[in-house]
Amino acid sequence: MKQRLTIAVLGLGTVGGGVPALLEKHREKISQVTGMEVVLAKALVKDKTEEKPVQLAKEFGFELTENFEDIINDKEIQIVAELIGGIEPARTFIKRSLESGKHVITANKDLIAQFGPELVQIAKQQKCDLYYEASVAGGIPILRTISNSLVADSIEKIYGIVNGTTNFMLTKMLLEKCSYEEALSEAQSLGFAESDPTNDVDGIDAAYKMVILTQFSFGMNISVEDIDKVGIRGLKAEDIEVAQQLGYVIKLLGSAEMTDGSVSAEVGPVLVPKYHPLASVQNEMNGVFVNSSGVGESMYYGPGAGEKPTATSVMSDLITIAKNIRMETTGHQFNLFNQETKLTPAESIFSKYYVAVEVPDQQGMLLKITRLMTEAGVSFDQILQQQSDGKNARVVIITHEISKAQMEQVKCSFEASEEIKLKSSYRVL
């Protein structure tokens, strides 16, 4: 008879609820690959009389508990999958699990982005495994790919669509000419967006993911505060349209880049050339693009969320830990790459920018705009003066590559002027 590996899940919600069925479905394959019988023994839930947990427990033969101590005190349980989300009590549960020698899987990006280093440290001390593949881009095995396959490469830049909700909204706005508000309300009615969509539309969720991707790509621990975040709230249909005329699609990208040994990360709407593979990532799908010195360009595409994709990533973490237990090689970090964290100053972060301004429809305005920008050392790739409504005109500029500091200077000088109103400024890929 094969060795038994007993596990517990915390939470039977969207992700946790998918785990029992997946375990059952892949029983034979898991047993073949790991050499062990993986058994789900217990699930922690808020209310063990609720229909869904009761149904699942009955169908798949595990025990329900409302008390975390039942899990922590169960010596048989070797792996705990935290699928509750949020900071507390998840953080305490993970800490206590690791401290009592249990390996941990989590899909909790908020927690890993904010308290990852602390938890990784405890895992290391306890010689426990801590895996969190599902925390970034749900069904895409991007963390494992960076950690296992791109380890012999130098990542120079990693950027991508890591928030499905906003990508769904941007796809609607582009293809169906919806307004921001219409797109949001459709995302909400389909369950892609929360009733308070702040985390998604203001780029906070994407920033959490970029913290983790930065850690894997460059071995550096940045915090979510180090990331400039601009969301898509209030993004205008006319920006999407002008971008399209110029050959671009607007996507909310998270990006992190290495420049001379220092890192910069940001989240914001970016104009992506329409022939770029990220431009074809539509609806709620995610895509992560990597520029590296060895492989060159690569992209990893798949669903960013959803019960089955996320639960499948949790399962692949589970199999990895099971193999490690079998081979007695637990306690190695998910990401072994570590370097001193250095942030790139704004003077050394370069990009092309899309700048849209509104000016009174009178002579000399274009001259004034170009003078202010030239003073900041900015030169132009494309300028487009759009039709005036009789009172105001809209001018759209795509710059050559300039520094973030130069872009800041331009913004300040526009603000100081009476006539020039900056409507939007986005990076151009």
Next chain:
Amino acid sequence: MKQRLTIAVLGLGTVGGGVPALLEKHREKISQVTGMEVVLAKALVKDKTEEKPVQLAKEFGFELTENFEDIINDKEIQIVAELIGGIEPARTFIKRSLESGKHVITANKDLIAQFGPELVQIAKQQKCDLYYEASVAGGIPILRTISNSLVADSIEKIYGIVNGTTNFMLTKMLLEKCSYEEALSEAQSLGFAESDPTNDVDGIDAAYKMVILTQFSFGMNISVEDIDKVGIRGLKAEDIEVAQQLGYVIKLLGSAEMTDGSVSAEVGPVLVPKYHPLASVQNEMNGVFVNSSGVGESMYYGPGAGEKPTATSVMSDLITIAKNIRMETTGHQFNLFNQETKLTPAESIFSKYYVAVEVPDQQGMLLKITRLMTEAGVSFDQILQQQSDGKNARVVIITHEISKAQMEQVKCSFEASEEIKLKSSYRVL
């Protein structure tokens, strides 16, 4: 001082020539991740007085030899990277390396596709590692992804652009309206295609890769003869154009699919809807698309060949083996998934088809075509009668989903008829 891990490379050609510099460049990271100092000691070459090997050996401080015995007899050497290509002497070198307890890395798709099971068996007996990530889609870590990350998933279908040369040619034909001959001669002048392009344009190279992908995706060993191969030789500009009018791009796809526990694999031109992510895989790039029950849709995109991407994949195999040596866990197969091989009969392989026929420009022809197809139980999604040259007319049909056997019946009945000439028949995604 850290433990030393000594390696040898066989061949310093396109791929092998890239290894010494990569090892040097990533020395610190490799040492951090594996806990060992990896040292390249020897390289096997045909002529050790040639300029490139001499130059490399001098720059990176390793020994050149023309005699494989120098490597096999060197007890220090633990890993051999076979980067010669072709069947012999590569096969013998790999066998002898494994038999003398050395771990092996290879980028040799022809060899793995034809003799993989034999070599895997020897590796297993010897408790040695045998890795070959670079053999499929050069810089894309697709084998490791299937083996590590999609192990908790059920792949239903895997298909993609796995030959860069033909994808380059098809991109030229589409975007620059080149003929097949012009595209081929450009690919040859850029070094993407050999002077004898048979392996690429007739789909043989893609078929080798599908043998390996089938093994990883479904755990089944099929042979290259089990794969229906149609290449792009003689593909007509007008097919590309009509496909475009109908909203498709023609790509040479390798595909393998699971139907009720049996597998079918083929290589051929396929009409890909232009909004599908594979449609945006251009030039010499590769893309592998996976449909699976857990993750749903995912895609892995990157360069399929080239010195640096391929050498980078070889390096990631090297690091994997180094970690295994350190943890004393060598001898596990690259792919642990194994099932009895069963082939799907043609009656159970379903697809939509694009069918182009030429008929004399006279009354009743369309009726005859549709009658023959209806007799085979085929129904139609789109029919397009194209302008006649006065003598002959061209009719293009896209069918509803039919079996491969039905499509064979249609082909036979067209052949038996005097008037209907089948010009092309391709699958539609």
